[in-house]
Amino acid sequence: MPVDAPIALKEKFPQAAERPSLDHPAFNVPVADVPAVLSYLREQSAFDLLVDITAIDQGEATSPRFTVVYHLLSTTRPGSYIRIAADCANDAAPEAPSVVPLWAGANWHERECYDMFGITFTGHPDLRRILMWDGYPYHPLRKEFPLAGIETDLPMADIAEETGTKVIPAPMSGGPFVASPGEINLTEAEPRAKDETWSDRRPKPDQPTLRQVKE
Amino acid sequence: MVTANTDFGYNSKVEGSVVVSRADAIINWIRTNSMWPMPMGLACCAIELMAVGSARFDIARFGAEVMRFSPRQADCMIVAGSVTYKMAPQVRRIYDQMAAPKWVIAMGACASSGGMYRSYAHMQGVDRIIPVDVYVSGCPPRPEALLDALMKLQSKVRGEAAGAKLFEPVLHP
Numbered sequence: 001m002p003v004d005a006p007i008a009l010k011e012k013f014p015q016a017a018e019r020p021s022l023d024h025p026a027f028n029v030p031v032a033d034v035p036a037v038l039s040y041l042r043e044q045s046a047f048d049l050l051v052d053i054t055a056i057d058q059g060e061a062t063s064p065r066f067t068v069v070y071h072l073l074s075t076t077r078p079g080s081y082i083r084i085a086a087d088c089a090n091d092a093a094p095e096a097p098s099v100v101p102l103w104a105g106a107n108w109h110e111r112e113c114y115d116m117f118g119i120t121f122t123g124h125p126d127l128r129r130i131l132m133w134d135g136y137p138y139h140p141l142r143k144e145f146p147l148a149g150i151e152t153d154l155p156m157a158d159i160a161e162e163t164g165t166k167v168i169p170a171p172m173s174g175g176p177f178v179a180s181p182g183e184i185n186l187t188e189a190e191p192r193a194k195d196e197t198w199s200d201r202r203p204k205p206d207q208p209t210l211r212q213v214k215e
Numbered sequence: 216m217v218t219a220n221t222d223f224g225y226n227s228k229v230e231g232s233v234v235v236s237r238a239d240a241i242i243n244w245i246r247t248n249s250m251w252p253m254p255m256g257l258a259c260c261a262i263e264l265m266a267v268g269s270a271r272f273d274i275a276r277f278g279a280e281v282m283r284f285s286p287r288q289a290d291c292m293i294v295a296g297s298v299t300y301k302m303a304p305q306v307r308r309i310y311d312q313m314a315a316p317k318w319v320i321a322m323g324a325c326a327s328s329g330g331m332y333r334s335y336a337h338m339q340g341v342d343r344i345i346p347v348d349v350y351v352s353g354c355p356p357r358p359e360a361l362l363d364a365l366m367k368l369q370s371k372v373r374g375e376a377a378g379a380k381l382f383e384p385v386l387h388p
Contacts, residue, residue, distance in 0.1 A: 132336070133301045140335050149335025156304035163307060163344045167300045170333040177331040179324075179354050186353045186360060191324050191331040 005045040005082065012044075013037055019085055026083035031068070034086050035097050038070060042102060047072035047082055050099070053109035055117040056085075059143045066094040066119055088119060098124040116141035148172045173199045238378030246290070246316065246377065247369040248278040253289035253313060255306060258296025260323040260355040272358040277365050286312040291368065292345070293361075297325035298338045307344045318372070320364050321347045324354045 006025040010016055015033060019026035029037050041047040051071040058065050064087035074080040088094035098121040099106045110121040111130040118139035121127055129136060133155040138145055148169040154160035174193025183189035198204040252274075254264055267274045274280050283289040286309045298306060310319070321341050324330030327350040329339035341347060348371060349364045356364075 131301075138335075145335070147334055154304055155301060156308075159304035159307045159344070162311075165303075165343050167335075168339075170329060170335065170337065170339055172333055177333055179331065186356065189354065190352050191354055 008045060009037070009041065012040055019083070021083060024081040024083055026085065028085050028087070031086040031088055031096050034070070034084065035099055035102065037084060038072070038099055038102055041072055041082060046074045046076050049073040049075050050103040050106055053106060053113055055113050055119055057117060057141065057143045063091050064088060065091040066117060068096045068113065068119060094119045095122055097122055100124055115139070118142065239376060242377040242381070243373045243375060247372050250279045250291045250365070250369065251281045251283045251289050252279055253286050253292040253309065254282045254284070255292050255294045255309065256296060257294070257298060257302060258325065260295035260326070263355045263358055263361065264293060264295045264322065267358040267361050272362065274362065274365065277362065277369070279365055287314055289313055290316070291318045291320060293320045293322050294326040294341045295322040297330065297332055298341045299336050300338055303338045303344050306341065310345045318348045318368055319345050320349045320351065320368060322351045322361060322364070323356055324352065327352070330354060
């Protein structure tokens, strides 16, 4: 039953602590217990679908810094979700056990999580980047990474040499960028900065200087 | 018959079955009316590109309906969509594989300038890796806008000194 599943989980795993949640039942568990807890939920509580694996970066000043979050859904009890979160022990090199043996679909979720946050999933069969290219030196969803990006080399060395182009920080002045739907004139409908009072040359009124995107 | 066309001056009483013209005019006439696109469809602009190819907008009226998925048979790359840094080298590689002479249309805001994607992952304009001849505004552009871009590209090609450059080695920009 949907109401019983969290109670049963607490009885089976007393180390699982309730996690504040606005929607679905949520629990914090020690990261080492994640495979056991998820396996139990899958086999005993019919949470048979792994919806998503994601992570939270609490910022460099916080410890534990990284939290891995698992969302489960029961297909036999529609609308029955549960959320399991686990803090990674090591802030510098966060690790979590892979759940690919439980759900083959976890493979890409964990690769994305590794790509964006740099969390190593131990036991993953093929832990490569999935969105950014192999050899990209950063993990873009970490708090210290600027949205505009950091200057690096293009993925292919020969093309980078031929074009003389690098990956450069995107101009962020005046953002966010919005289009004007319904505009008859296409030039007017182009995406443009919402706030055009400042630019790369003119500083933003409330800020003394523009944030430097390069390290 | 005497025509007002300076490219193809022809008087049947004088020249009979011989047409006198300039090499530039002939070569550019051939090039402009059979500009086969390389559809570099990378995002939603590619949907509009498909609409341009279909019956309602009918890019065949301009001789550019033959979408060539092999770059070696294409004349004009239409970069339709957002170019990420991960994809950018492949775009350049496909451009390199096209036989000269070749042209590029940057279709839509993303390909032209990065558009709404001001982020670490997105190239801010495909002109950073390949030379663009025509930029099309819009997000995505209307099919008519792409047809307009094609006509602009055709008028640009008509003005090229094609005959003089015919036997010159092609230098990549």
